[in-house]
Amino acid sequence: MDFFELLKLSVSNLFSYKVRSFLTMLGIIIGIAAVILMSSLGAGIKENITGDLNKLGVSNFEISIDTSPGQTYKTDDLLTSKDIEKIKSIEGVEAVTPTSSTFARISVNDNTKMFQGTGVTEDYFKISDYTVLKGRKFLPSEYRKDGKYVMIDHITAEELYPGENPIGKKLTLNFRKNSQTVTVVGVYKNPYASLGGGTEGMPGMGLLPNNYLNHINGNEQDKYTELQVKATDANDMNRVMEAVKKSLETRGSDPDIYNVSSTSQGLDEFNNILNMLSLFISGVAAISLFVGGIGVMNIMLVSVTERIREVGLRKAIGAKTVHILVQFLIEAIILTFFGGIIGAIIGYLLALLIGIFVGATPILSPVVVFVCIFVSTMIGLVFGVYPAKKAAALEPMEALRVD
Template sequence: MNFIEIFKGAIQCLRGNKMRSFLTMLGIIIGISSVIAMSGIGKGGERKITGSLAKSGFGVYEITVDNEADNYRSVHELEEGDVKLLKESGIEIDAVAPRVFERVNFKGESKRDLRGAIYGTDTDFEVIEEINYIAGRPILRSEAENKVPVIVIDHVTAGRLFPRLSSPIGESIRVEFRRLKIIREFILVGIFEHPEAGLSEAGLARWLPAYGRLSVPLLSRVTGEDEYSGILIKPEDPLEAQKVLGEAITLLEGKNSQGIYEYEERVVRGSSFREVLSTLSLFVTFVASISLFVGGIGVMNIMLVSVTERIREIGIRKAIGAKNIHILMQFLTEAIVLSLTGGVLGVALGYFMAEVIGAFIDIDPIISLDIVVISLVISTGIGLIFGVYPARKASLMNPIDALRNE
């Protein structure tokens, strides 16, 4: 059995009926292009939504030490060397920053103390939190390195500490560190928007916690401690967060003991939301793939018509020695070529549709190589599955009955 000759014969038969072949492929083309386009738009939309939510902490994780682990030792506490290790690891991380936390009371122009919290910050912390400064500026790298006593606070706290000043930048703020029972004075250089600013607009400002940020080196000098409460990690791709965090934990465990480090997402139910987005994207792709089944029916239909039209040809071929397997392979090859060609054209059309639709709805489509390969395999499988019945019907024909057919 010469497969090359069978393939050439299949191509020749299809070229002899170009319009019919194209209309048959059209179902496959539409099905594959729909799957490619919807998958690309779905993934692109998922990326855009998760990227937007990253501003509120979505997609940001904090690695901490499990102090209750049986093999926990003080040497396992997170420190500057761990942050440097992660930054230089080559892991797909957008930003890594230490987190140092202290409960404090803020003392300003107002006689009333404000209970709140101080966070240690650095340049990467600003990238992770994407802080919006209303007045002033962030803490400079040079100020952090030289441990200059400067501070930034949220706008609600600034208004409550300095109710009579329109711009308190440059004013002194006294901070009482409750755990250490000490008071330190800092110069205010920046005012950022409170993370829960929406509650402030709703008239609930009095219930908002007070937030301040110092540079990590300065806060460490004040507290006399070099350990971090945790390390914040923002993966480059929020959809690959689990992989990135696994690599980060493995790296830290390689330096110390296993089972010491754990992580959690900064936004509650963030993982559940990501699962909803993935499920929605998968559902849209599945709906689009239904058209592939319709295309398969079209392939079967046209192959049955082709068998009916070529009954005498089948009879002649059998009369001169063609075996059932030869007839089967010829018609099966035609069905596969139809579907595979439709699949290739569908992939090209799908790319084009994804770009056009994405331009209209402002989404950059993400089309992975996996979905392209799967689409081509599926289109080939459709030709194989839906072409078997017509091909088998042709191969089982009685040559005498076929030759009698008019």
């Protein structure tokens, strides 16, 4: 009896006992579905959370003055436009922008909330890849000290102008010493919106021309404690950071006062935490695969008991022990292989359904699917060996005597 005859016989037998075959597959289906659901949904949520944050710069780094206790700096140590131009001339540097911010209260009609404004230059948008949802970015002519324009995030826009288009609207910024009226020219996607409830109660976010913000803050000398830098190539960032450090050493200040650090380090740590969490959840889900394997062995043992007379009759007419062994193994492998495929499909469909409610698109990894189906098939092989050996070891006369 060749392999294909055994395969045909195994398939025919499985279809003869449809309910038993389905119950055998059920544990594997649930196990694989759980793993696929957790892994794909976890990957989708991770991408949803970190995707917008990564747009803020995986090839960016920051230059800042050390303001820790015990460290002092002079006015001459502050970074200036001259330093910005010098850093921009370094090979591998794509953009440099100062970092400045201010707080104010904003009011529109009866809506009032805190507002955090960030001063931006044209290079800022090369460093931080904001998604503009409405309107536009600042025009080159608007980056001046009397450029009374603002871009606000979409959450602030919805809170201040519910159901309205905020473009062209006037917005009042109430600072400690005075009030300024600015015009909304753009609405951008809040990069922290993916964190869900994490933005609740936070100040509104907005972007202002840096020269205008300096004018409001009284920073007419154009001096900064922080600069953001973007490397042309993320893979070359370490070399560029070293070149920037050497450049700062030539400005006459104590070089130890300047910190040059990657802004993506926090994101890397956050990604590691999410990866560990996804791995843990998938591991817990994978336990159900082991339970499913036990179920396969139990059902196959029941199958051996039910088919003792069939096995005895086949051995009596010449079937070899190895044929009985291979047939039962084929049945177990078929059940777990197709159970794995069905489980993968069901798991991904459930992930898509849940993704609709949580606002995340599941990401199905072909590697995870392959590993799950391979593991489920191996479960059929491993847990099917004992029942198959038990069936193959039956003596024909003893089996035929069973009522």
